Amino acid sequence: MPAVSFQGVAKTYQGARGTLRALDGVSFDIAEGEFFGLLGPNGAGKTTLISVLAGLGRATEGCVTVMGHDVVSDYPAARRALGLVPQELVFDPFFSVRETLRIQSGYFGVRGNEAWIDELLQGLGLADKAHANMRQLSGGMKRRVLVAQALVHKPPVIVLDEPTAGVDVELRQTLWQFVAQLNKQGSTVLLTTHYLEEAEALCGRIAMLKAGKVVALDRTANLLAAASGSVLRFKTDDALPPHLAEHARITGRMVQIRTKDAQAVETMLAKLREANVRIEDLEIGRADLEEVFLSIMQAPSSPRTGTAQEVLA
Structure with a gap:
């Protein structure tokens, strides 16, 4: 019996501007004792899915269970089996x-x-x-x-909906040490986060949502292994010319450029020299989960959920 099961879950909203399908046939199971990541851009449907899981919203279609208890027909038992940490800070000021x-x-x-x-x-x-x-x-x-x-x-199942958003490093370390200990003791953990390095370090398996659909579902190691090639990382104060910038991910002074192989690295470095781009702290490494995530999200809509190799092919 899975700790959490989503089967054909859909959620549709009716509004003045028409129909919005926030979830579209989401199906996957989370095994007991698993540390599972649910990733996706804003608006992908992560919080909607968690709201359905916690009984805060009701699915238009499909079935959701927690430790075998249906979240609609057996709500009290399902809710007792679940511990939810929401995104918002909600507290009673009198206690x-x-x-x-x-x-x-x-x-x-x-x-x-x-x-x-x-x-x-x-x-x-x-x-x-x-x-x-x-x-x-x-x-x-x-x-x-x-x-x-x-x-x-x-609760045997812990749901963390972006628990470290806007918090300091000390809290992150304290939280993950404590949650990791609970996971080792048998608790099932479902994590949503925009800090992909956390998901890469903690989650054994990851599902990625895009426009309400699961577009990737695999073990974290498989997702990383399927991302072929290397990543060129460096810092610079110079602006990259347009023909190089269009292939780069730029965050302040940090630049990351994906390359296919060693020859492509040499070619890219030669182009940077020709453009008089001064480089500091050069690193060449494998793609991390953030690179994998961006590749999947920027790819055309996948016709089906598949393995990492199928999705990234």
């Missing part, structure tokens, strides 16, 4: 951190939960904030409390 976690435990009928609450506070770096009012916390600390709320009833 302390410990009171918030006690109340959240009560929502799920969990009593005598102080030992686990203490472990959550310690593991997420909140021990010294246990008696602080939620209004007094920084945004990063509030995010930690959201994670603790999602975990306080010990």
Whole structure:
């Protein structure tokens, strides 16, 4: 039995401007104990899919189950099996951190939960904030409390919807250490993130959504292996000429250019010299998950979900 199952899930919205199909026949399973990544650009349908999973929205078509419980017909059991960390900072300003976690435990009928609450506070770096009012916390600390709320009833499935958006490096490290430990102990984790280096490091398998459809679904290692060629990375203060810039991904001073082989690297370096582009910190490496993601998203719509080799071919 999969921990989470999406079967033919579609979601259609009716509006004054017509019909919007936010999800279009999404189907995949997440095994128990898996650390699974769900990636896609803004508007791809990730949050809509998670809303359907958590019972915050209802699918127009299809079926979703959590630990074998249908999220519509068996909602109470499905919701108890799920711990959701939402994108938005949602908190009650009238309670302390410990009171918030006690109340959240009560929502799920969990009593005598102080030992686990203490472990959550310690593991997420909140021990010294246990008696602080939620209004007094920084945004990063509030995010930690959201994670603790999602975990306080010990759900077997944890859903992290962009949990590290806009937070500092310390919180990211603390969060991933704690979640990775839970995953090793058997918890299933579903992660959505725009920080693709996190997905590459943490997720054993990844699905990519584009316009409400799954356009890639494979093991992370297979996705990376299917991206042939190398990536030329360097820094420069000079502007690339148009015929080179159109093949590059430029972020501030950092430039990344995909190349097919060693000969293509030499050719590209010669072109940069001819254009009088001064290079610093030159690196030649394999494509990372961000390169794979961009290749898949920029490709014509795939006729079907396939392996990494089929999608990137």
